[in-house]
Amino acid sequence: MTGISKTYGGTLACDDVDLTVRAGEVHALLGENGAGKSTLMRVLSGDVTDHHGTVAIEGRPTRFGSPHDAQRAGIAMIPQELDLVPGLSIAANIFLGRELRTRAGIIDVRRMNRETGDLLARTGITLDPKRHVGELRTGEQQLVAIAKALALDAKVLIMDEPTSALSPAEVTRMFAVITELRAAGAGIVYISHRMEEISRIADRATVLRNGRVAAAFATADLTVAQVTEALVGRPVQALFRTEHGSTGRELLRLTDFALRPRRTRPGRREPDGVSLSVRAGEIVGLGGLLGSGRTELLETLFGAGTPGRRHGELRVRDRVVRPRRPRQAMRLGMALVPEDRRISGLALSHSIRANTVLSIVDRIAVGGYVPRKRETGAVRRVVDELKIKIGGLGDAANTLSGGNQQKIVLGRALLTEPSLLLLDEPTRGVDVGAKAEIYQLLREAAGRGIGILLASSEPAELVGLCDRVVVLHDGRSVRELDTRDAGEAELLAAAMGEGRTAAAVGGES
Numbered sequence: 142m143t144g145i146s147k148t149y150g151g152t153l154a155c156d157d158v159d160l161t162v163r164a165g166e167v168h169a170l171l172g173e174n175g176a177g178k179s180t181l182m183r184v185l186s187g188d189v190t191d192h193h194g195t196v197a198i199e200g201r202p203t204r205f206g207s208p209h210d211a212q213r214a215g216i217a218m219i220p221q222e223l224d225l226v227p228g229l230s231i232a233a234n235i236f237l238g239r240e241l242r243t244r245a246g247i248i249d250v251r252r253m254n255r256e257t258g259d260l261l262a263r264t265g266i267t268l269d270p271k272r273h274v275g276e277l278r279t280g281e282q283q284l285v286a287i288a289k290a291l292a293l294d295a296k297v298l299i300m301d302e303p304t305s306a307l308s309p310a311e312v313t314r315m316f317a318v319i320t321e322l323r324a325a326g327a328g329i330v331y332i333s334h335r336m337e338e339i340s341r342i343a344d345r346a347t348v349l350r351n352g353r354v355a356a357a358f359a360t361a362d363l364t365v366a367q368v369t370e371a372l373v374g375r376p377v378q379a380l381f382r383t384e385h386g387s388t389g390r391e392l393l394r395l396t397d398f399a400l401r402p403r404r405t406r407p408g409r410r411e412p413d414g415v416s417l418s419v420r421a422g423e424i425v426g427l428g429g430l431l432g433s434g435r436t437e438l439l440e441t442l443f444g445a446g447t448p449g450r451r452h453g454e455l456r457v458r459d460r461v462v463r464p465r466r467p468r469q470a471m472r473l474g475m476a477l478v479p480e481d482r483r484i485s486g487l488a489l490s491h492s493i494r495a496n497t498v499l500s501i502v503d504r505i506a507v508g509g510y511v512p513r514k515r516e517t518g519a520v521r522r523v524v525d526e527l528k529i530k531i532g533g534l535g536d537a538a539n540t541l542s543g544g545n546q547q548k549i550v551l552g553r554a555l556l557t558e559p560s561l562l563l564l565d566e567p568t569r570g571v572d573v574g575a576k577a578e579i580y581q582l583l584r585e586a587a588g589r590g591i592g593i594l595l596a597s598s599e600p601a602e603l604v605g606l607c608d609r610v611v612v613l614h615d616g617r618s619v620r621e622l623d624t625r626d627a628g629e630a631e632l633l634a635a636a637m638g639e640g641r642t643a644a645a646v647g648g649e650s
C-alpha cells in the first residue's frame with residue numbers, strides 16, 4: 142500500500158500511509174483508538190474505495206471496487222465489527238455468496254455443513270454448523286468469523302481485533318492456526334490492543350498515530366513493555382494500582398444461585414450454583430473460559446437473562462430480590478455494561494449526544510425537561526474524562542472507532558452513578574493508554590463506594606485491577622482468589638477446571 146489517504150468529512154483517518162506485507166509474516170498494525178487502523182484495512186479489503194494512493198498485490202497495482210474484488214485477489218478480512226448475519230446458520234454465513242452446489246446446480250447443504258464443521262474444528266471450537274449465529278456469544282462469533290476467513294484460503298489475511306472477546310486458551314488455539322498459515326506462506330495483518338499478543342505472534346509492526354505511520358520495526362525479541370512504549374510513544378507506568386481499597390457494607394450476595402430456564406436456549410450456560418459477594422468499594426472479577434457462564438450470570442443479575450426459576454439466594458443490600466426486568470435491577474441501583482456494545486449498548490445511527498444522555502435523562506431533568514446546557518455538560522464530561530476522540534457531539538455513534546464506541550458505553554454507565562456496576566468485558570478493544578484511564582476511573586468509582594462486578598477474559602486485567610476474582614466453570618463458581626497472593630497462573634489453572642472433583646473433570650472430556 143503506497144500513499145494511502147482517506148477522509149471522512151473533516152477527519153483525515155489515513156494520511157499518506159505506506160504499508161508492505163510479505164508472504165510468511167505476521168505484521169502487527171498498532172495504534173491508539175481512532176488512529177486509522179481499521180480504515181486502512183478497509184481500503185485493503187475493498188470496503189473503502191474512495192481513497193487516494195495505490196494498492197499493489199504481488200507487485201501488480203490494483204483498484205478494488207468492492208470486497209468481492211479484493212477476495213478474488215486473495216484478500217480476506219475479519220472485520221472488527223463482525224458482519225455475520227444473525228438470522229442465518231453458521232454454515233450459511235460461512236458460505237454466504239459462494240454456496241457450494243452439487244453437479245446438478247443444487248445447493249449442497251450437507252457438504253456445507255460438513256466443511257463448516259471441519260473449519261470450526263481448526264479454530265478449536267465445537268459448534269453445530271446449523272445453529273443460528275445470533276444465538277452465539279461474541280467470542281464464539283469471532284471464531285466463526287475466523288473460520289469464515291479460513292474458508293477463503295487467502296494470500297493475505299487481515300485480522301482486526303480477532304481476540305478481543307477470547308480467553309487465553311482460545312487465543313493460544315488461534316495462534317496455532319496463525320502459525321500454520323504463516324508457515325504456508327500467507328501474509329497476516331494482525332490488529333490487537335493486547336500487547337502481550339503482539340510480542341508473542343508478530344514478526345514486524347507498524348504504528349499509526351493520527352492517521353500517519355509513526356514507527357515501523359521488527360518485533361522479534363521485544364518485550365511487552367517495549368512494544369507498549371513504541372505504541373504510546375513514551376515510557377508507560379504500570380497499568381495497575383498495587384494497593385487494595387478499603388471496603389464498606391455488603392451490596393450483593395449470591396448463595397448457591399442458579400437459574401432453571403423455562404425454555405433452554407442453545408449454547409447458553411446459565412448460572413448453576415454461584416456463590417459470591419461484592420462489598421461497597423470493591424472490584425470483584427469474574428474469570429473463566431469462553432462459555433463458562435460469566436455473561437449469563439451478569440445478565441441474570443440484571444434481569445436481562447433467560448426467563449426461568451431462580452434457586453438459591455440473591456441479596457442486594459441484605460434484601461432478597463428477584464429482578465426480572467432491567468428496570469427493576471436499575472431501581473435496585475444496578476447498571477450493566479454489556480459485552481456486545483452493538484446489540485444492547487449503543488444506538489449506532491444516533492448521535493453521540495443522544496447515546497450518552499440516554500440513561501441519565503431522569504436524573505438531570507428539571508421539571509420534566511432537560512436543559513440543553515445540562516445535557517451538553519454531562520456529555521462533555523464523559524467525552525473529556527475518557528478522552529474520547531470524536532468530531533462533534535452530534536455525529537452518529539457509528540462514525541467512532543471501535544474503542545471509542547466502547548468508551549461511550551462505559552462512560553454512560555458511570556454517569557448513572559449506580560451503587561452496583563456490572564461490567565462485561567469493559568475494555569474490549571480499548572487501547573493501552575485509555576485502558577489505564579478506565580482502570581483509574583473504576584478505582585475512583587470504587588473509592589466513592591460503588592461495588593463493581595467485572596467479567597473479563599484478560600487474566601492481567603482480573604489480577605491487576607480486582608481485589609478478588611471468582612472463577613466460573615460450567616456456570617458454577619469453583620474458586621475464589623485473593624489477588625494479593627494469587628497471580629495469573631493460578632487464575633488460568635482454576636479456569637481450566639483444576640480444583641474440581643476428578644470425576645467432573647473426566648466426565649467432560
Ligand SMILES: Nc1ncnc2c1ncn2[C@@H]1O[C@H](COP(=O)(O)OP(=O)(O)OP(=O)(O)O)[C@@H](O)[C@H]1O
Binds near residue numbers: 150153175181
Ligand atoms: N464511517 C465513518 N464515518 C466518519 N468517521 C469515521 C468513520 N469510520 C472511521 N471514522 C473516523 O476515522 C478515524 C479512524 O478510525 P478507525 O476506525 O480507522 O480507527 P482505529 O485505529 O481502527 O481505532 P480502534 O482501535 O478504536 O478500532 C477516527 O477518527 C474515526 O472517528
Ligand SMILES: [Mg+2]
Binds near residue numbers: 178542543
Ligand atoms: Mg478499529
